[in-house]
Amino acid sequence: MRTLFLTLIAGAFAALTFTAAANADVTSLRGANKLEAPAKMFEKKRVETVTGGIKRSWKLQPPSIPHKIGKERINLEANTCLRCHGAEFYKKEKAPEIGLSHFVDAAGKKQETLNMRRYFCTQCHTTQVGAKPLVPNTF
Template sequence: MSKTFKVTLAAIAAITLVACASTAVQVNSLRGKSVSTADDNALQVKEYVGKRPGQTPLIVRNFEAQPPLIPHTIENYEISATENACWDCHNSDDFKGKKMPMVGKSHLIGPVVADVTPKLNMQRWQCDTCHVPQVDAQPLVDNVFQGNISRQ
C-alpha cells in the first residue's frame, strides 16, 4: 500500500468517526424519561382477589366464549400432566358438599354419565393456560372496553 492511500484511508476513518459521534442521540424510553431514572420501580406484587376456593363469587365474563376466570389463588397448586389440583375439585358439580363449576364438556373424553367420574382430555390438562386468577389491580393504561355480558 502506498503512503498516500494509508493517509487517505485514515482521514476517511477520522471524518466518519467524528460525523457519527456528532449525531449520537441520548436513548430515551417510550415514556420520555431517561432509561436509568431512579423512579422507574418494579410493580408491586398484588394479592389475589380470592384467598381460598369457594369463598369468592364467580367473576362475570366480559365476552362470549371467554374462559372463566379463577376467583381464587392458585399459588401452591400443582398443575402438571400427572397431578392436577384443579381437576381434583372441578371434576363434578358437587365436591365435599360445596357447589362449584364443573370442567367444561369440551375438556372431557366421552359423555358425562351420572355416578361415573369423567375423564379429562389430556390435551387440556394445563388449566392455567386459559383460566387465570385475578388480582385487585388498577389498569396500567386507559381502557374503554365494554364487555358483552348480556348473554350470561
Template sequence: MKKLLMIGTALSLVFAVQAGAADKKAVADDQIGLSKTSVYDVPDPQTFQYRDVAPFSGKVLPRAYLGAPPQVPHNIDGFTPITRDSNACIGCHQQPSMIGKKVKGQPTPMPISHYVDDKASAMHMGRYNCTQCHTPQATVKPLVDNTFSKQK
C-alpha cells in the same frame, strides 16, 4: 433495449424519490406502539396482589370481555406448577355429572369442551394447563383498555 433502459431509469428515480421522502417521515421512538413513552424505557407496571381467599368463599369478578374464560376466584398457591400428571384443579372441578349445573358454594364443574367426547369420559389432555386460560383474580386497572364487549 432503449425502452428497457428508459424503464429502468424511471424506476430508479421513483425509488430514489421514495427513499428521500422516507427520511423526512421518521417516527419518534415515543410514538411507536400503544405506550407513549420511549421504546427504550423499562416499563414499571403497578404492583398488585392476587386475592387471598379460600376456595368457594370469594366473590367472582366480572369477566374481562364477553366470552372470556372465568378467572380463578381463590388463591392457587400450592396448586402450581400444573402439569399433565399433577393437576390439583381437577380434584374439585372434574365433575362430569354436574356439567352445566352451577351450585352456589360448590366448585364450578369443567364444561363439556374440556373433555374428549360429549359423554365426558375423559379430560382432553390439551386442557390440563388450567392457568393458560384461567388466571387468578386481581383487582387491577388494565394496562391497555380493550375494545371487546364488556360482560354485564
C-alpha cells in the same frame, strides 16, 4: 498472523458495541431501567376472592378464577385443580365442574375424560387483582 490480528480487532469492536448496548436504558412497560442494575421488585398484588364467582364479560369467556391458586400445581405428575373441579370430585367439593367443552377433542368428538388440550387450566383461566391496566383499552 494478519488474520489473527484482524480477528482480535473485530472481537474488540464487537465487545465495545456490546458494552455500549448493555449500558443503555431500557424503557418498557415497567419504566426506564438500567440494564446492568438489578431489577426492582414489583409491587405484590393481592388476588381477589369473589364469592359466587366473577361475572363473565361474554358467554364463552373462560371464567376468571375467583379464589387463590398459589398452592395449586399443574405438571406431569399432578393437576391439583382437578381435585375440586374434576368430574369425580366437584360434587363433594361443592365446586363448579370443568366446562363441557373440556370433554371434547379437536375433532369435536365427546370423550369421557378431560381432553388434554384443556390440561393447563391457567392457559385460559386466570386469577384477578385490582390492578390499573398497563395500557389503556376500551374493551
